[in-house]
Amino acid sequence: MADSSSPAEPPQDSGDDVLELNKDLERMIENVESISVQLTWMAYDMVALRTSPELGASMRRLEEEYHRCRVVVSGDRDQKPESDTCPEPAATTLNQM
Known part of the structure; x- marks a missing residue:
């Protein structure tokens, strides 16, 4: 031991x-x-x-519009925007979303 x-x-x-x-x-x-x-x-x-289930759909549409506008504003031509111009801020309302 x-x-x-x-x-x-x-x-x-x-x-x-x-x-x-x-x-x-x-x-x-x-x-x-x-x-x-x-x-x-x-x-x-x-x-x-x-x-508010429509909130999710509204947020997705808002995000899509944001990406379209960003592509147009930044001039990134690699990404093709779905529309030629950004929507006017007054034309887009929460009720439309």
Whole structure:
């Protein structure tokens, strides 16, 4: 059997270990907070879409119009806009969407 009076190992620098642990914990807390915010927005979106189903269709049309206008304004000819001009802001209303 091994002698139980073996020399004790020298204590490791626990200050660095504690700092590393604190950094890891802070990183994990930030990740959890980020996930919590994302889940909150997802829940909000679900409630908004269930309350007003036409909201999703309106948002898709708005996004499509935005992309068309962006292509026309930026002059990016690689992407062909579906219409030649952007709709006038006064001509587009929420009721039309």
